[in-house]
Amino acid sequence: MGLGATVAEMAEASSDATRIAAEARDRVRFEEEALALADQVYGVARHLAGSRDEAEDLVQETYARAFRSWRSFQPGTNLRAWLLRILTNLNIDRGRRQQRTPQMQALEANDYFLYDKLAQDDGGLTDEDRVVERLSQDDIVSALSAVPHDFRDVIVLVDIGDFSYQDAAQILDIPIGTVMSRLHRGRRVLKRELAESVAEDVR
Amino acid sequence: MTEIHDDPCAHCEEMMQPYLDHMLSDEEMREAEMHLDECEWCRRRYRFEESLRIYVRQAGNQPMPADLKQKLASLRIPLE
Numbered sequence: 001m002g003l004g005a006t007v008a009e010m011a012e013a014s015s016d017a018t019r020i021a022a023e024a025r026d027r028v029r030f031e032e033e034a035l036a037l038a039d040q041v042y043g044v045a046r047h048l049a050g051s052r053d054e055a056e057d058l059v060q061e062t063y064a065r066a067f068r069s070w071r072s073f074q075p076g077t078n079l080r081a082w083l084l085r086i087l088t089n090l091n092i093d094r095g096r097r098q099q100r101t102p103q104m105q106a107l108e109a110n111d112y113f114l115y116d117k118l119a120q121d122d123g124g125l126t127d128e129d130r131v132v133e134r135l136s137q138d139d140i141v142s143a144l145s146a147v148p149h150d151f152r153d154v155i156v157l158v159d160i161g162d163f164s165y166q167d168a169a170q171i172l173d174i175p176i177g178t179v180m181s182r183l184h185r186g187r188r189v190l191k192r193e194l195a196e197s198v199a200e201d202v203r
Numbered sequence: 204m205t206e207i208h209d210d211p212c213a214h215c216e217e218m219m220q221p222y223l224d225h226m227l228s229d230e231e232m233r234e235a236e237m238h239l240d241e242c243e244w245c246r247r248r249y250r251f252e253e254s255l256r257i258y259v260r261q262a263g264n265q266p267m268p269a270d271l272k273q274k275l276a277s278l279r280i281p282l283e
Binding site for chain 2: 024027028031035042047056059060063064067112114115131132135140144155160165183191
């Protein structure tokens with residue numbers, strides 16, 4: 001009898017050990033997969049946060065939280081989207097939303113005004129690639145930072161992070177129709193900002 | 204049946220964003236392409252928008268500071 005109990009106990013202990021080992025393995029795999037995405041997560045953070053330092057803080061907070069709550073990640077689902085969901089929520093918590101979406105100024109009536117403006121400055125020369133090259137990467141980064149947060153989040157996820165509308169809707173927890181309308185407006189605001197930065201360069 | 208639009212270029216402009224997002228139906232896609240084939244004015248603007256998007260995407264390719272990855276790895280929770 002005594003021996004029987006010991007065997008049962010040993011069996012239980014060894015199944016515990018197996019379970020613990022399996023969990024440790026899952027966790028290490030999770031952490032490694034998450035770390036492999038750090039460059040992409042940073043790229044998104046860089047555009048959501050105001051500065052490089054803030055972006056670094058945000059990425060660190062994101063990973064600290066991700067490592068703590070790794071059990072709530074469902075293996076086989078999109079880890080990058082899961083991480084970015086943490087990141088965008090943290091970004092909201094940090095109060096970066098204080099700048100509410102301003103009352104919309106009238107948007108430019110059409111989608112072509114930036115092209116028309118650049119082409120016109122170029123004396124009617126309209127080789128599209130050359131027209132784009134008049135914009136520097138700095139112009140783009142600073143124009144993007146001038147776009148209101150709600151719109152910027154969507155542009156950063158879809159146009160830079162390459163997420164589908166569906167994924168962006170899930171990450172930001174907003175309806176897909178809202179993703180589309182923010183994207184539409186956000187891109188126009190971005191172009192207006194770019195048009196202004198070009199105007200300043202000329203001065 | 205393809206609709207006839209009073210101002211085909213204005214209609215083409217409306218289709219530009221969904222076209223580049225691959226959100227048009229096959230028929231709308233064909234419609235846009237038919238117009239683009241014959242209208243250089245719109246074609247240039249579509250191409251510009253496409254280059255602009257590539258350009259914006261590249262702005263996202265900023266390398267992560269070298270020590271950040273180290274810091275992130277150190278946030279891992281040690282195994283008991």
